[in-house]
Amino acid sequence: MNALLKSVTIVNGNTTDLHLKKRDILIKNGVIEAIENQIEPTGKIKVIDIKNLHVSLGWFDSGVSFGEPGYEERETIENGLQTAAKSGFTDVVLNTSSHPTPDSASDIVYLKNAGKDQLTTLHPLGNLTVGGEGEVLAELYDMKNAGALGFYDYKHSLANANMLKIALQYAQNFDGMVFSFPLDKSISGKGIVNEGITSTKLGLKGIPALAEELQIARDLFVLEYTGGKLFIPTISTAKSVKLIADAKKKGLQVTCSVAAHNLVITDSALEDFDTHYKVLPPLRTSADIKALQKGVANGTIDLVTTDHTPLNVELKHVEFDNADFGTIGLESTFGMLNELFNVEETIAILTKGRSIFGMEEPLLEVGQKANLSLFTVNDTYEFSKDHIFSSSKNSIAIGKQMKGKVVGAIANNQLVLNA
Structure with a gap:
């Protein structure tokens, strides 16, 4: 799985140098290859460029x-x-x-x-x-x-x-x-x-x-x-x-x-x-x-x-x-x-x-396997059955106000996007 996350805000309290900074993140074969201010896509790669996109550890x-x-x-x-x-x-x-x-x-x-x-x-x-x-x-x-x-x-x-x-x-x-x-x-x-x-x-x-x-x-x-x-x-x-x-x-x-x-x-x-x-x-x-x-x-x-x-x-x-x-x-x-x-x-x-x-903690660093969650933080909406992916629909949250939306996740050399 190859992907380029463009201009994402990194929420990672473990590293002060990247925390709340906007960066491009290049992932190749499921591994974080680069985290830079600007990375140009090359070859066959999935470019993810979503307004106000945030990323954290999975x-x-x-x-x-x-x-x-x-x-x-x-x-x-x-x-x-x-x-x-x-x-x-x-x-x-x-x-x-x-x-x-x-x-x-x-x-x-x-x-x-x-x-x-x-x-x-x-x-x-x-x-x-x-x-x-x-x-x-x-x-x-x-x-x-x-x-x-x-x-x-x-x-x-x-x-x-x-x-x-x-x-x-x-x-x-x-x-x-x-x-x-x-x-x-x-x-x-x-x-x-x-x-x-x-x-x-x-x-x-x-x-x-x-x-x-x-x-x-x-x-x-x-x-x-x-x-x-x-x-x-x-x-x-x-x-x-x-x-x-x-x-x-x-x-x-x-x-x-x-x-x-x-x-x-x-x-x-x-x-x-x-x-x-x-x-x-x-x-x-x-x-x-x-x-x-x-x-x-x-x-x-x-x-x-x-x-x-x-x-x-x-x-x-x-x-x-x-x-x-x-x-x-x-x-x-x-x-x-x-x-x-x-x-x-x-x-x-x-x-x-x-x-x-006793599980191994993932790291948001170059050279580490990508284990990431993608989300926005300010979108507000009312939760409904349209937001449910489960086979069962018994949700206590239906009708509740929500803030922020999940965009997807990256782990195990795979990418899932909701958008």
Whole structure:
């Protein structure tokens, strides 16, 4: 793949000499060959000359779900990775949400093979327990050797604290990352939205903030006892932020993420009973949102994830109580974050996190393989179904104002452009 990016603004906080400078970038055979003030195209080359085009290191998402295997009608791995590329993401971590779930080395090999030869690189997770049932530890070491980045029973919390203890102790032998979803089911019960004024007014069963915070507190106590590496995906409350901040001050190896929609949408959006807003963890209060935003800004929250969860239309077009949890998010996350933060903060959020999982960090330098996201920063628009690339259309962002548009991505010697 040969391309010449003309007069692009480089957003790269890692190098002060190029940061926010306009340059031409020449890419040959997928490698950055030159970064200069002016480069003239020669030979057969794709020239990309778009007004106000910006470029950064390729974006990273720590938690996406596709459908394959088992739910291909929701999203195949191929279409999911193409959606990620069109949304600017060059690396994505795949949740264990398929059927069957991946709990062996052969399952990890299958997923990696299904995702090969794509612009966006797929990094699968393996189940923490067999079948995600929380009873028997899965083949963690074998899955790690096969390429699993970590171990996660997707959206299922571990009721058995001893299972978490054993997993953390065992995984230390091979530097494994253990995921623990923050929800105490004995507290949340049959709740479907945040417990509070809105749930009471609408007559919907609530999930107390306590259900998340109690689970996190327990998990952090276990981590302090065992050591090891713990990742807490998609936190959603103010006290969760404080619990994790305190644990980090103690020196515990704990990292966490927040879903992009939990940073911008409150539970007041539920008043129309729109099932697009039914997500897990649930949408919380404005006070929670402020604490989450502050946690992202000060680094307590390590990652912002799209929490991309495609679902069949019939799983959402039902009564609110019966609808499944989840929203797609790959296509809308950049526009959401860029509306909330300035462009430098937004790109810092989207490009960080690979090192948490032991992945190699790309570099925006001459001689390095091109791993780049292309975007504009000032275009404003209302997000609609026309902006969705996914097979499923269950987006919480429909009707929301966005700032900035993704133009495409370059990685693995491939180029994808939306324009």
